[in-house]
Amino acid sequence: MTAFLFQLSFWLAAPVWLLMIFAPGWGPTARIAGSPWTVMPVLLVYLALAVPVFPELWTAVRSPDLETFRDLTALAGGAGAIWSQVIAWDLLIGQWMYREARRLGISALLMGPLLVLTILLSPFGLLLFLGLRAARSWRAPREDLAATVAGGAP
Numbered sequence: 212m213t214a215f216l217f218q219l220s221f222w223l224a225a226p227v228w229l230l231m232i233f234a235p236g237w238g239p240t241a242r243i244a245g246s247p248w249t250v251m252p253v254l255l256v257y258l259a260l261a262v263p264v265f266p267e268l269w270t271a272v273r274s275p276d277l278e279t280f281r282d283l284t285a286l287a288g289g290a291g292a293i294w295s296q297v298i299a300w301d302l303l304i305g306q307w308m309y310r311e312a313r314r315l316g317i318s319a320l321l322m323g324p325l326l327v328l329t330i331l332l333s334p335f336g337l338l339l340f341l342g343l344r345a346a347r348s349w350r351a352p353r354e355d356l357a358a359t360v361a362g363g364a365p
Contacts, residue, residue, distance in 0.1 A: 213287040216256050220295035223252040224302045231309040232326050235319040244306045253299040261292040268292060301333040308340045315347050 227249045230240040243249060261268055264286050271283040283289035305326055312322045325343075329336025 213260065213291050216260055217287075217291040217294055220253050220256045220291075220298045223256065224250075224298050227302060228305060228326065228330055231305060232323045235309065235313070235322065241310075241313065244309045247303065247306075249306065250299040250302050253295055253302065257292055257295040257299060260288050260295055264288040264292060297333075301329065304333055304337055305329050308337070311340075311344060315344065317343065317347060 227243060230237070231244050234240050264283070267283045267286060267289055271279045271289075284293060308326065308329060309322065311317075312319075321343075325336055325340055328339065
């Protein structure tokens with residue numbers, strides 16, 4: 212059952228990822244990606260995996276150290292719980308990135324691969340996106356200023 216729940220956590224998140232990557236301009240995609248409720252099914256899987264190993268989970272978070280965390284992840288339910296937690300948080304990060312990219316007018320052709328990277332290695336995807344977002348935000352005021360100086364409207 213644990214192996215099934217481990218796999219299920221990804222498959223519950225996958226439809227939202229697919230919409231953001233392959234149908235970013237479709238009306239329902241923005242509505243779905245704008246909802247924090249998309250992670251609820253994954254969090255329910257997390258609870259199903261975490262409750263049976265709660266004493267070990269609590270020990271690992273109450274006084275975290277590498278050995279205690281290693282003991283938790285040695286349990287199938289512990290590893291599965293951590294995995295489903297990662298899936299849920301990665302999805303929330305991906306949804307935020309998707310919404311920010313749309314707000315900033317970042318191309319879907321650029322965001323698609325970046326979202327795939329975020330699915331696979333979310334810290335790398337998030338760092339790249341934050342750099343892209345900073346560059347985009349930094350450039351926009353300069354372009355507005357140049358337009359104003361040239362006599363155009365910002």
